[in-house]
Each structure stands twice: as C-alpha cells, then as structure tokens.
Amino acid sequence: MDQKIFVLLGFLAISFIFLSAALGLPSSIIPAPIRILLLLFSLIFDVVAFASRRYAYIMLPILRQHKKKIVLSDSEPYSLSTSEDAIIKMEKGEYIATVYISIPIYRSATEMGEAEKIEFSRQVSKLVGISSDPIRFTAEMYMMNKDAYIQTLRDAINIAETEEAQMMQTGKDAERIEVVRGKLAMWRNILQSSSSAQSMELVSYASISAYGSKEYEALSMAQQKAREAISGIGATFGVTPSIITGKEILKFVEPEYLIPFSTVSEEIEEKTEEEVI
Amino acid sequence: MDETDIVYISLSLIIILIVFGTASSFGKGWSIIAVLLAFLALILILALNWIDFVIVPMFTKMFGMSFQAAKDYTIQKGQDSIIKNVNGLYYATGFVTGNLFSYTFKEEDIEADVEGKMMTAPENWERAVMSLGFPFKFHVIAVGKDVQKIRDEIEGKRSYQEFQLSQALQSEKASSETAITEIKRKISIYQARLDRISAGEKPIAAIMYFETTAVGVSEKAAEDALALQIKQLQIAMSSLNLHIVRVVGRELYTLFKFNFGLPLTYSDLASEFSQEG
Numbered sequence: 380m381d382q383k384i385f386v387l388l389g390f391l392a393i394s395f396i397f398l399s400a401a402l403g404l405p406s407s408i409i410p411a412p413i414r415i416l417l418l419l420f421s422l423i424f425d426v427v428a429f430a431s432r433r434y435a436y437i438m439l440p441i442l443r444q445h446k447k448k449i450v451l452s453d454s455e456p457y458s459l460s461t462s463e464d465a466i467i468k469m470e471k472g473e474y475i476a477t478v479y480i481s482i483p484i485y486r487s488a489t490e491m492g493e494a495e496k497i498e499f500s501r502q503v504s505k506l507v508g509i510s511s512d513p514i515r516f517t518a519e520m521y522m523m524n525k526d527a528y529i530q531t532l533r534d535a536i537n538i539a540e541t542e543e544a545q546m547m548q549t550g551k552d553a554e555r556i557e558v559v560r561g562k563l564a565m566w567r568n569i570l571q572s573s574s575s576a577q578s579m580e581l582v583s584y585a586s587i588s589a590y591g592s593k594e595y596e597a598l599s600m601a602q603q604k605a606r607e608a609i610s611g612i613g614a615t616f617g618v619t620p621s622i623i624t625g626k627e628i629l630k631f632v633e634p635e636y637l638i639p640f641s642t643v644s645e646e647i648e649e650k651t652e653e654e655v656i
Numbered sequence: 657m658d659e660t661d662i663v664y665i666s667l668s669l670i671i672i673l674i675v676f677g678t679a680s681s682f683g684k685g686w687s688i689i690a691v692l693l694a695f696l697a698l699i700l701i702l703a704l705n706w707i708d709f710v711i712v713p714m715f716t717k718m719f720g721m722s723f724q725a726a727k728d729y730t731i732q733k734g735q736d737s738i739i740k741n742v743n744g745l746y747y748a749t750g751f752v753t754g755n756l757f758s759y760t761f762k763e764e765d766i767e768a769d770v771e772g773k774m775m776t777a778p779e780n781w782e783r784a785v786m787s788l789g790f791p792f793k794f795h796v797i798a799v800g801k802d803v804q805k806i807r808d809e810i811e812g813k814r815s816y817q818e819f820q821l822s823q824a825l826q827s828e829k830a831s832s833e834t835a836i837t838e839i840k841r842k843i844s845i846y847q848a849r850l851d852r853i854s855a856g857e858k859p860i861a862a863i864m865y866f867e868t869t870a871v872g873v874s875e876k877a878a879e880d881a882l883a884l885q886i887k888q889l890q891i892a893m894s895s896l897n898l899h900i901v902r903v904v905g906r907e908l909y910t911l912f913k914f915n916f917g918l919p920l921t922y923s924d925l926a927s928e929f930s931q932e933g
Contacts, residue, residue, distance in 0.1 A: 391667060402678050422693055426700050426704070429704060430704050430708075434906065447722065449721060452727075456729065456915075475916075488782045489779070497775050501774065507798040508860045510799075514799070517796075518785075519793040520791055632915060640745075
C-alpha cells in the first residue's frame with residue numbers, strides 16, 4: 380500500500396485525539412480557551428492530513444529536519460549506465476533506466492510546399508501516438524560549444540602568421556605573400572564573427588523509461604522499448620533514429636551543457652563592459 | 657477530481673463536520689469561535705484542493721524555505737525555479753506549460769480550418785524558435801490510451817447530444833437556433849473523433865511544456881535572467897495561441913524528476929498533474 384495513506388491516517392488520528400480532548404474533557408477541568416486551543420491543533424492537523432495527498436514529499440522532511448533548507452535528496456539525481464547508453468535513477472528501491480533517441484529531422488518549413496507542410500504536421504501528430512508507454516519527445520535549442528572550433532581557427536591564424544613572417548624574411552614571391560595575407564584576413568574575420576555571436580543549434584530527441592528491480596533488467600526493458608520507438612519514428616518520418624550514447628546524453632540532462640562555460644564567461648564580460656560604459 | 661482526492665477530502669471533512677455538530681459544547685461565546693475556526697479550516701482544505709500551487713509556494717516563501725531536490729539542485733523558496741550550482745555559476749531552470757492541444761485539436765468543427773492551422777503550424781513554430789536567443793526545450797510527454805474505452809466514452813457523449821438534439825427538435829417551445837447549432841456542432845466534433853479513431857489514429861494523453869535555463873553569477877542574477885527568458889518565451893509563442901502558464905510548486909518538482917525518469921503508465925502520469933495549466 381502507498382506510504383501516503385499511512386501519513387494521512389496518522390495525521391487524522393492526531394487530529395482526532397486533539398478533537399476528542401477538546402470535546403470530551405469537562406469545562407471544570409480544562410477552561411474554554413484551552414479547549415479552543417486543542418480544537419485549533421485538531422483542525423491544523425486535519426488540514427495537514429489533507430495536504431499530505433500531494434505534499435507528503437515535503438511535509439515529512441519539514442517535520443524531521445526543522446531547517447530552512449530542507450533536503451529532499453542529497454544524492455546524485457542519476458548515473459550513467461555501464462553501457463553508457465542510458466541514465467539510471469533509483470526510486471523507491473527500483474531502478475529506472477531512461478534511453479535517449481536522436482531524431483535526425485533537418486527540414487525547414489521555408490523549403491516546404493503547402494501540401495508538405497500539412498503532411499509534416501500530420502506526421503508530428505502521428506509521432507506522438509506511436510507508443511502506448513509514456514514517451515517524451517523534445518525539441519531542444521542549445522548554445523553550441525564553439526571552443527574547439529575557435530581553437531582550430533586560432534591555430535590556422537598562427538600557421539598563416541608564421542608562413543607570412545617566413546616569406547617576409549626571405550623577401551621573395553610577393554604574389555604568394557598576398558595570398559597568405561588574404562588567407563590570414565579571412566581566418567581573422569571568421570574568428571571575429573564566430574566569437575562575437577552566439578550560435579544556437581536545434582535538435583530533436585525522444586526519451587523512454589523502464590523500471591526494474593535490477594539495473595540490467597530496467598536497462599534491457601528500456602532498450603527494448605527504445606527499439607520499438609525507433610521503428611515507429613523511422614516509419615513516420617522516413618529517417619534513421621539512433622540511441623544516444625556516452626557524454627552526448629548529458630547535453631539533454633544537465634543544464635550547464637545547454638550554455639557552455641566559454642559562452643557564459645563571454646556573456647559576463649559583455650555585461651560587465653556594458654555596465655562600465 | 658479523482659477517487660483519491662474524494663477519499664482525502666471526505667476523511668478530512670469528517671473532523672470539520674464533527675466540530676460543526678458539537679460546537680455548542682464549547683459554551684456560550686466560544687461556540688462561535690469554534691464554528692469560525694472550522695469554517696476557516698474548510699476554506700483552507702478546499703483552497704488546497706484547487707489552488708495548492710498558489711498557497712504552498714506562498715507558505716514556503718513566507719517561511720523562507722528552500723528545498724534540495726538532489727545533489728547541487730535547489731528549489732527556490734518561491735518554488736518557481738530550480739537552481740544548479742556548477743563551480744560558482746548558477747543555472748536557473750524554469751518550466752512553463754505550452755499546451756498545443758487547444759491549437760490543433762480543440763477546434764475540430766471545420767475540417768478546412770484544421771488544415772489551414774496545420775499548414776501554418778510548422779512556419780509559425782520556426783518563426784517563434786528563431787526569435788529566441790537562449791536555450792530552451794519543448795517537451796511533449798505522450799501516452800497511448802485504451803482505444804475501446806475512449807471509443808465507448810465518445811459514443812456515449814455523442815448519444816447524449818443526439819438525445820438532446822431530438823428533445824430540442826421535438827419540444828413544444830421552439831428551441832433557439834443557436835442552441836440547436838451548438839448541439840449539432842458538438843455531435844460533429846464527437847463524430848470527427850470517432851472517424852479519426854476508426855481511421856487508425858490512436859487516442860493519446862499528452863503533457864506539453866517548455867523548459868528554459870538561464871545562467872548567472874549569483875542565484876538572484878540567474879533567477880532574474882530566467883524570468884526575462886520566460887517572458888520572451890511567452891511573447892514568441894503567442895503566435896501559436898498557446899496556453900502558457902509558469903509552473904510552480906509540486907509540479908515543478910515533478911517535471912524536474914521527469915528529466916531523469918518518466919512514469920510508467922497513464923495513471924502514474926495523470927496522478928502527478930491536476931489543475932495547474
């Protein structure tokens with residue numbers, strides 16, 4: 380039986396005890412104000428009993444901890460499975476495995492005709508009904524991590540600068556020097572435009588979960604469900620969805636992967652400059 | 657209101673009814689106070705049943721209570737955002753409902769109108785997404801429902817409307833033209849739903865919501881940036897005619913938990929959500 384029912388009955392019992400005391404004890408023993416106070420406690424516990432329907436998860440920690448910062452859980456919210464193709468969460472002694480499926484749709488409405496647009500909307504409507512198990516479809520827009528790209532551009536600039544310096548020293552082939560200078564200007568322009576604007580990327584994916592008493596049980600169930608979802612998505616859109624593995628999953632789970640650190644520091648610098656100006 | 661809600665409300669009201677029935681035993685003058693207290697408790701219980709997402713965050717804000725939902729994740733005292741601290745940077749995540757149902761499925765009366773909406777939907781979506789310069793996710797949690805049960809339910813509703821129509825047409829007092837048109841419109845909506853099920857479309861239940869993350873050097877900065885992003889999201893999505901409401905309270909915690917594991921069945925999913933949005 381659900382633990383919540385015991386919480387309800389517990390609070391109701393306390394409420395009833397206070398009420399019995401308020402009503403049962405004669406006025407000669409307990410004066411009326413004290414009886415009203417007992418009634419007040421009874422009604423408070425009655426309201427708390429009702430609130431436990433949806434708020435048992437915070438009420439019990441509040442009663443136990445008596446602090447302003449209530450700890451509902453201090454463990455990691457999930458862990459990556461050993462096969463690195465799912466995240467695993469423990470809840471009420473059961474394992475929940477969640478598999479993420481990439482849906483590679485790269486069509487834009489601007490390049491669709493009227494009939495194609497209607498068909499696309501129909502496909503989306505059909506997509507949400509492919510599974511009888513709860514499945515979550517997500518369109519995620521995140522800031523691209525351009526660190527590696529910017530580093531590549533910087534390396535290219537360094538190489539071009541060295542090449543230019545060497546040519547200047549030897550002092551021959553002016554035409555080639557001009558070509559290298561042109562290349563250098565191009566890389567610098569690309570670097571400037573890349574680092575001055577944020578680049579966003581939109582991706583689509585689905586996630587599906589399964590429970591199990593053992594990690595491998597939950598995992599194999601989730602993978603089985605994912606395979607069924609993949610065939611449904613593939614048949615609907617004519618694309619080849621795939622299970623997301625490794626650290627790529629973090630992009631869909633952790634908030635810091637939505638906004639890479641380099642972007643944050645750039646943003647903070649810009650804001651500080653604006654404030655100074 | 658589901659069966660569990662009815663059980664909770666009935667059990668809680670027993671105490672209040674006892675107080676109303678025995679208030680006179682508190683003596684002259686005090687009985688009025690007892691009735692008033694019971695009346696207040698009754699109002700509070702009813703309010704908790706329908707607007708708990710207003711009352712509970714108000715309570716936690718008043719007492720300055722925050723909740724640690726998992727390691728590094730904190731639900732703020734207003735219960736409208738969840739903050740992750742990563743190396744001194746704060747990532748605030750908030751949720752807003754974004755129910756597309758009203759957009760695509762509610763107004764099924766005129767087939768051509770639906771087609772028109774389906775045609776403009778991809779373009780409107782793209783335009784809205786392109787106008788946003790911050791990370792966000794749009795989630796659709798879908799679960800297939802029992803086809804036969806839904807079919808029986810719709811047939812029952814259609815039969816009732818047909819009965820209403822025949823009564824309206826046969827009644828001696830001429831029913832207004834508007835009332836008859838309204839009944840006919842409802843019949844055609846139910847028929848359209850039955851036709852869609854007959855054509856192989858699966859009835860589904862779906863929860864749709866946006867999740868957005870903002871970053872800041874302090875909790876306050878991150879929360880302010882998040883509030884701004886949510887406003888921008890509301891403006892951008894206004895072209896899609898979405899019902900957008902910021903999620904607060906227990907539903908925020910539920911949606912946060914969905915990032916690491918989805919519920920298994922439709923009833924599990926439905927029990928998590930009630931009035932909000």
